[in-house]
Amino acid sequence: MQETKTTVITVRDLYKIYKLGDERVRALNGVSFDIYKGEFVAIVGTSGSGKSTLLNMLAGLEKPTRGEIVIAGEHIETYNEQELVRFRRDHIGFIFQAYNLMPTLNAIENTEFPLVFRGISPEVRRKAAIKTLKLVGLSRFMDHKPTEMSGGQQQRVGIARALVVNPEIIFADEPTGNLDSVTTGEVLKLMQGLVHDRKQTLVMVTHDNELASYADRIIRIKDGRKIEDAEQ
Numbered sequence: 001m002q003e004t005k006t007t008v009i010t011v012r013d014l015y016k017i018y019k020l021g022d023e024r025v026r027a028l029n030g031v032s033f034d035i036y037k038g039e040f041v042a043i044v045g046t047s048g049s050g051k052s053t054l055l056n057m058l059a060g061l062e063k064p065t066r067g068e069i070v071i072a073g074e075h076i077e078t079y080n081e082q083e084l085v086r087f088r089r090d091h092i093g094f095i096f097q098a099y100n101l102m103p104t105l106n107a108i109e110n111t112e113f114p115l116v117f118r119g120i121s122p123e124v125r126r127k128a129a130i131k132t133l134k135l136v137g138l139s140r141f142m143d144h145k146p147t148e149m150s151g152g153q154q155q156r157v158g159i160a161r162a163l164v165v166n167p168e169i170i171f172a173d174e175p176t177g178n179l180d181s182v183t184t185g186e187v188l189k190l191m192q193g194l195v196h197d198r199k200q201t202l203v204m205v206t207h208d209n210e211l212a213s214y215a216d217r218i219i220r221i222k223d224g225r226k227i228e229d230a231e232q
């Protein structure tokens with residue numbers, strides 16, 4: 001069946017130049033690409049190639065020096081901090097390398113956290129958190145705190161927290177960087193299956209070609225420039 005592609009992310013001539021004293025670091029040096037609805041795209045490059053800088057700008061966490069970022073029809077490069085907060089809340093889920101879970105909260109409380117800022121009642125929040133934790137295979141760990149879970153289980157909570165708001169787009173920065181290779185494969189397959197089933201768009205950055213092999217498309221960057229863009 002032939003399907004028309006819907007563009008969800010457009011990046012045009014994106015630059016990020018950091019000033020360190022007299023020195024200028026060109027973390028991104030003119031990057032352009034489009035990402036389509038339902039795609040799982042891996043952005044791959046060695047350490048220092050500009051991956052995190054790029055992802056943070058796509059997620060509205062950092063401002064580009066120059067260039068355009070259009071996500072879900074919104075020109076986020078023109079947004080102020082308040083507009084970016086609203087944009088992130090409405091469109092984005094973010095999965096961090098270091099999980100960023102709150103140590104004093106259990107799995108349910110960590111997962112429902114993004115819903116607290118959306119004016120959703122405690123009962124509805126709790127139901128949504130439980131449903132999402134089941135989805136990531138953590139039925140038996142609902143009341144466990146981060147220190148009472150393995151790394152893989154903690155990252156599943158991180159995934160549940162990103163998914164609970166049912167975002168159009170999920171960004172993940174080296175999401176399995178702290179996990180062993182077996183757990184990494186499990187977490188990647190889980191993310192891949194969930195976003196395909198839910199027709200979400202997943203953009204993951206990694207230095208690891210093995211991880212990237214789970215993606216539908218690989219964009220390679222080197223020294224802040226795109227050097228390859230290929231479906232697989």
Ligand SMILES: Nc1ncnc2c1ncn2[C@@H]1O[C@H](COP(=O)(O)OP(=O)(O)O)[C@@H](O)[C@H]1O
Binds near residue numbers: 027047049051
């Ligand atoms: N806040 C910052 N200030 C100055 N330089 C930075 C900053 N963040 C990143 N850089 C530099 O930008 C380049 C790209 O960094 P980064 O995006 O973190 O790469 P990656 O995630 O691919 O390892 C590196 O040379 C890094 O040192």
Ligand SMILES: [Mg+2]
Binds near residue numbers: 051052053
């Ligand atoms: Mg990085």
